[in-house]
Amino acid sequence: xxxxxxxxxxxxxxxxxxPTIDAAGLNELQALRSLYxxxxxxxxxxxKERLGLDATSRLKTVNTILEKLSREKMRLAxxxxxxxxxxxxxxxxxxxxxxxxxxxxxxxGARIVDRRERPNRGYRAxxxxxxxxxxxxxxxxxxxxxxxxxxxxxxxxxxxxxxVRYGAIPVGWAVAIExxxxxxxxxxxxxxxxxxxRIERSQLPPPRDxxxxxxxLQLYRARLDARLKSLESGVSELSDEIxxxxxxLVEKKPKT
Amino acid sequence: xxxxxxxxxxxTGDLQEIHDLGSDRKAALSYRFExxxxxxxxxxxxxVLLTAASRxxxxxxxxxxxxxxxxxxxxxAAVLPH
Numbered sequence: 001x002x003x004x005x006x007x008x009x010x011x012x013x014x015x016x017x018x019p020t021i022d023a024a025g026l027n028e029l030q031a032l033r034s035l036y037x038x039x040x041x042x043x044x045x046x047x048k049e050r051l052g053l054d055a056t057s058r059l060k061t062v063n064t065i066l067e068k069l070s071r072e073k074m075r076l077a078x079x080x081x082x083x084x085x086x087x088x089x090x091x092x093x094x095x096x097x098x099x100x101x102x103x104x105x106x107x108x109g110a111r112i113v114d115r116r117e118r119p120n121r122g123y124r125a126x127x128x129x130x131x132x133x134x135x136x137x138x139x140x141x142x143x144x145x146x147x148x149x150x151x152x153x154x155x156x157x158x159x160x161x162x163x164v165r166y167g168a169i170p171v172g173w174a175v176a177i178e179x180x181x182x183x184x185x186x187x188x189x190x191x192x193x194x195x196x197x198r199i200e201r202s203q204l205p206p207p208r209d210x211x212x213x214x215x216x217l218q219l220y221r222a223r224l225d226a227r228l229k230s231l232e233s234g235v236s237e238l239s240d241e242i243x244x245x246x247x248x249l250v251e252k253k254p255k256t
Numbered sequence: 257x258x259x260x261x262x263x264x265x266x267x268t269g270d271l272q273e274i275h276d277l278g279s280d281r282k283a284a285l286s287y288r289f290e291x292x293x294x295x296x297x298x299x300x301x302x303x304v305l306l307t308a309a310s311r312x313x314x315x316x317x318x319x320x321x322x323x324x325x326x327x328x329x330x331x332x333a334a335v336l337p338h
């Protein structure tokens with residue numbers, strides 16, 4: 001049997017004001033999450049059968065629901081990631097956008113949250129949020145680099161305290177956190193460079209056309225080649241910078 | 257699809273247990289809830305149930321549970337061109 005939004009929100013208000021969860025609260029939270037399980041499984045199956053995409057699914061943990069309720073004023077029924085799926089692919093920004101469009105096409109009316117344009121404390125990804133049988137399901141679509149950054153930040157948050165993901169800076173962690181945010185920006189630039197190269201390459205006229213001696217095409221190709229070379233050189237420099245940052249980051253320990 | 261139950265201690269980044277629970281969705285969720293009841297007094301411990309096509313797929317989408325920061329940094333470097 002389902003719960004009304006008012007019933008879900010009442011449970012949220014009760015949990016929000018408890019420092020720890022009691023047995024009754026846990027039972028209710030488990031009953032609530034059970035309701036999301038079938039719609040989440042339905043989305044996972046659709047992604048596989050219709051688009052051939054392998055997504056991993058999960059129902060949010062007790063701790064992270066309680067932390068979110070205590071951190072934010074949102075109502076429990078509005079929490080869009082109680083059930084979530086994640087797709088990680090080694091792809092560029094263009095193919096990522098294309099994948100998002102295909103996924104959104106399966107769920108008319110789904111909300112798309114593009115955190116590449118507006119990163120949230122360095123977090124970059126695209127989320128597609130359909131409502132399935134009355135329940136919001138969050139589908140995270142990440143490139144490998146976006147995902148590795150997010151996973152690293154999660155590990156840092158495990159060590160330093162989960163609240164670092166939402167702006168808190170525990171004593172001794174300021175430098176490491178700033179470096180992580182800076183790394184996110186470098187990775188964003190890197191992905192944008194790569195996407196520019198992909199677009200430039202797609203505009204190159206086929207070599208066969210150029211060899212026919214069409215002067216204008218030859219000049220056009222030369223200009224594109226030069227732009228491409230400049231972009232590739234930018235990628236190379238940025239890659240070196242990112243490697244240096246990574247070396248520093250793994251060595252970094254909190255100063256107490 | 258297989259269901260994997262993970263017991264993870266956040267402060268140490270220690271994956272204490274991982275169980276492949278097979279494909280029975282209802283049984284997996286029920287076991288997860290049972291383990292949550294046992295762990296509810298310790299907010300440092302996460303009881304996570306992940307559903308994936310394979311263990312390899314799980315490693316790709318939820319590396320945080322399996323790799324430390326150094327290993328993740330190595331993975332980032334491996335994606336960059338030389």
